[in-house]
Amino acid sequence: MVNEGDYVAIFNSIHRVMEAEKLLKGKKLKILLIPAPRAVAADCGLAIRYAEEVRSGVEAALLESGLMPHDLYRKSGDAFEKIEGDK
Template sequence: MVRDGDCIAIFHSIHRVMKAEKVLKGQRLPILLIPAPRALHADCGLAIRYAAADREAVEGLLTAEGLVPEEIHVKQGEHYLKVG
């Protein structure tokens, strides 16, 4: 479900992740709401997956909407690397 190089955005609550999904899909950004990978701790159990190529657009829009994720990780092999 998560490919190498994909970004995973983790949020504090189900409300925030659902709102983020609505905002991003409203701008037709290619994101997917997914169950949070087991290797990552997510309070609400859901996360948003997007390609590294879309990172600037996705994270810029989330910031503009006041929906900054709690954490962002990038999948590399079997690991998820936290990015700032």
Template sequence: MVNEGDYVVIFNSIHRVMEAEKLLKERRLSILLIPAPRALAADCGLAIRYGEEVRQEVEEVLTQAGLMPRESFRKQGEAFIKIEGE
């Protein structure tokens, strides 16, 4: 479900990821709530996927709402490269 170059962001609670999805959907941004890829062990098991074309807008909306993800990754080949996070 994650294609080359896609971004995958993980939150530290189910409530935060659901709130983030709701907010981004209200803005009609092309994002998808997906099960967190197994390689990225996440507590809540869910992640939000989006493409480069909406990246800036997605990140602005999340930052303004105080819903920064715990970790952000980008798919490159078979690997997920960490962009931000602990």
């Protein structure tokens, strides 16, 4: 479900993740709403997955709308690396 190098955005509520999904799909950005991976904690159980090629567009849209994720991870091998300082 999450490929090597993909980003996973974790939000602190179901409302925020759904709002972010609507915003990003409205901007025609290639994202996918997924169940949050077990390896990362998510209060709402859902996350947004996106690839490196759309990262700047996704994160710019979220920042502009005030919907930055609570946590951001990048899939690396079998683990998820937390991205620091990119919010």
